[in-house]
Amino acid sequence: MTLAIAIHGxxxxxxxxxSDQVRQEYIEGLSTALRKGWEVLQSGGSAVDAVEASVESLEGRGSVFTSSGTHEMDASIMDGNGLRCGAIGGVSTVRNPIRxxxxxxxxxxxxxxxxxxxEAFAREQGFDITPVEHFYTKHRHDQLQDAKRRQTVELSESELKGKEVSNYNKGxxxxxxxxxxxNLAAATSTGGMTNKKAGxxxxxxxxxxxxxxxxxVAAVSATGLGEQFIRHAVSHSIIAAMDYGKMTLREACDDVVHKRLNEGDGGVIALNAEGEVYMPYNSEGMFRASITSNSNEVVKIWE
Structure with missing residues (x-):
């Protein structure tokens, strides 16, 4: 059986x-997270354990700010075996929402x-309360101030020209x-969008x-403008196009990402039951990486 894993940031x-230094830091972060999941798969671990390990590594420290100056984090995970799934929304004291x-x-x-x-369920499950300082970084706070000055939720491409730090993305x-x-599995975690309305x-x-x-069939994790991805039920639409419409992985992803979504909305990472990986996007860039039994590690931002 082919082993495969793909991640996005x-x-x-x-x-x-x-700068080359900042770019290399992103590359190394993606590679580290990819390897966390890959090691799980190589040791005979489950796809669910692998996606959880990679996403937990990517969650790291810091989170974007809401318009109220708070942090609200969301996450979900799904096991393709039996369609088991779990999700949480709007938590502010959980260090790793994917857990x-x-x-x-x-x-x-x-x-x-x-x-x-x-939050109550987290306490029942033995999660420690994470202090708000863990989610604060100067970069994320600067993002909020920039967005507030421009009265936007996210900064536009023209407003980002020349900025040293690149991850003014969807978090x-x-x-x-x-x-x-x-078995296939997928997981996604987010802090939302800078300057979003609380809640x-x-x-x-x-x-x-x-x-x-x-x-x-397949596993899909999406990233981009959330409202658009909800309207188009992006992840399920891709899998339905493959399952019912008999499209290939690439055909289904391209149909949704490049034909239904608007330019700039974002992208997906997708993996089919044969271990084929496809990671299309229609935005300026997407942090992504993959490795399979049949292919070497690939880490990309714009290419």
Whole structure:
């Protein structure tokens, strides 16, 4: 059985003016996260364990700010074996949201907990309260101030020209994997969009929009303008086009990303049951990486 994993670190406006040092830091971060999941697969671990490991590595430290100056994080995970899934939305004290989404899938009869209910479930599951300082970084705070001055949710490409730091993107990370037993899985985690209204939920925690996996077909994790990905039920639409419409992985992804979504909306990472990886996007750039039993490690931003 082919092993495969792909990850993304967000899509959107990614300035090409960054220094070689900053670019290399992004490449190394993606490679490290990819390897975390790959090691799980190579040791015989499950696709679910692999995507959780990679996404947890990508979650790192810091999160974008809402317009109220708070942090609200969302995540989801799905096991293609039996369509098991779990999601959380609007949490502010959980260091690794993807771990909590996994607990929802494994330890509750429900799929989605939000806000106070998700925080309460985290305490029940033994999660420590993470201080707000963990989610603060000067870069993210500067993003908020820039967005507020321009009265925008995200900064446009023209407003980013010449900026040293490139990740003025959608603040989203994700992974898809295929394990040695043929099981597929997908996971997505996000801090949302800079200067979003408090309480806004995007596509990342919504099963069928930002995340979907079905054994024998494919696994998809999306990143971009959440409202658009919800409207088009992007992840499930790709899998439905393959399952019912008999499209190939590339045909299905291209149909959704390049024909249904608007230019600049974002992209997806996708993996089929044969271990083929495809990572299309229609935005300025997308942080992404992949490795399979049949291909070497690939890490890209613009190419």
């Amino acid at each position: 967000g899509a959107g406006v990614v300035s090409r003016d960054i 909590l989404a996994r607990k929802v899938m494994d330890n509750s009869p429900h799929v989605f907990f939000a806000a106070a209910g998700a 989203t990370v994700g992974a898809v994997a295929l394990d040695s037993r043929g 806004r939920i995007g596509d990342s925690p919504i099963i069928g929009a930002g995340t979907y996996a079905a054994n024998g």
